[in-house]
Amino acid sequence: MVVTLGVAEHMADGVTKVGELARRTDCDGESLARVLRRLVANGLFEEPAEDEFTLNEAARVFLEPGPLRGGLNLDGHGGRLAGAWTGLLDAVRSGRPTYQGVFGLPFWEDLDAHPGLAESYDSMMVEGRHVPDPAVLVHDADWADVRHVVDVGGGTGAMLAEILRARPHVHGTLVDLPRTVARSGEIFGPAGVADRATVAPQSFFEPLPAGADVYLIQSVLLDWPDEEATRLLTRCAEAAAPNGRVVVVGGVSADRAAGKGGLLLMVMTGGKPRSLDEFRVLAAEAGLTVSASGESPSGHFIIESRPS
Template identity: 70%
Template sequence: MDKVDLWTLSDLATPWCIRVAVTLGVAEHMARGVTKIDELARAADCDADSLARVLRHLVDKGVFEEPADGEFALNEAARVLVEPGPLRGNLHLDGWGGRIAGAWSGLLAAVRTGRPSYEKVFGLPYWEDLDANPGLSASYDAQMKDGGRSVPDPAALVDDDWENVHHVVDVGGGTGALLAETLRAHPHVRGTLVDLPRTVARSDEVFTSAGVADRVAVSGQSFFDPLPAGADVYLLTRLLLDWPDEPATTLLARCAEAAAPHGRVVVDGGVSPGHTPARGGLMVMILTGGRTRNLDQFGALAAKAGLRVAASGNAPSGRFIVECRPA
């Protein structure tokens, strides 16, 4: 392994400079041909000297170039910032990206207390903050839609026996991108999207543009309340890790009661194979007190919720999937 350079690893200037440049739309202005610092600052509505200092820092790190004094341009690394995809939303400080960036300042408090520290930083617990700020929740929903799945792929089953599946419920399915792709891939399947009312309200366009609107029902509700019953598959994608053990068990129990007796619960995300400690999940530790779990830890939660792990394995995309059946 190369020698670890702690100065570089602990530098906060570069991550913040990138976010400031993204939030000010600097790359887009450059792509439109605005390159002189005064014109860039005017277009971005900011101070020219300060912007130049931020851009020079990034130039030194290999993002943007300064072909002449006071003139900045895109290079290969910076061009990614004008391409479609999830990166910009994740880095944009005026939306959910700003909350995520700022939330890291609560890491110490989370470690000291063993409790999520989001409220200490932003004044409200994470989910309540989203409830209280419609612009923020819109930006969160958009980031969930584009964030991890810029090209959504259909849900995967360990056994891939989709011919036996007729009804899928996507629990906490966001604005429906995964469900839409799943229904497109399996024309005999119908789907139900369960998420908070404000989020399912944004799903129309997703289902219509995928051409599956006639096979979808939506249920704007909490997934801690009883779920639509009797479906063949209940999907929990990138969801369970948001929650500490107690609410995660309640959520799984809701799935178990709705899936009984013959349905299954498919967990995609937040569970790692094997018995060694699960990695990752630091952000949810700060935001919500959630965690990633290994298969043993997940199996224990599932058992409390009335489920047994029936199968696990990797989807074609490489994601680790766990399938449970009512015990």
């Protein structure tokens, strides 16, 4: 709540009296003081005098840009994350995502219906990741034969930009929804790769740009149930045929134990982590055969598949 209201920023500007903090944040002063005292008791903020609150070292984390602020902002995607947990019991009972029952629309439709929420989600996805590792092929020497990469569901293009920076001979196409790829210029321009990057503003359940050497799916399968995941892989197989490869990074692990968890995905989208054996089943249904797997230098598990 204090992130949503910008309380830490006001304190950093020298506003410490709860009355003035309440006025600036359009809150009830007594209620705000009660919340702040609870945080003080937990080591966040200090109350050096009655009704006066200041930052301490622990609370300064709220001033730093990054995924923590996005996740705690209840006016943005963070509020959806918090509210989605109320559907956990029904999700366990039914085996289906319960986001629609909480917010009125399925998760992805909710983003489409609320541009501000979608922007918050896109920003949190970018801020929540470190600089992407461009080593997305199992064998680094294979890059010599790659001329064109299609990043399927690549968001605003952070991963594709790193691939193009690391491989000056490669061109790339970013596939994602129009509202998302519209922000790719913020990534490609500063990275110096805008002349080798194009965008395809579309759903990745539609036919994909064909004929590329690599179709990259990074941390996307994780978001979808088996039926939709198979449809996505099918689109990649169609576009990659006959000689391209489909590369999956994230969301699939070498064994079942490594892929445990995903409870929030269960309630939000019905997505889930998968083992390599589970992925092989989806790949076969989509017309793909797993050709290689292994870890990248940064520890990400990579699976390469080719059209059957």
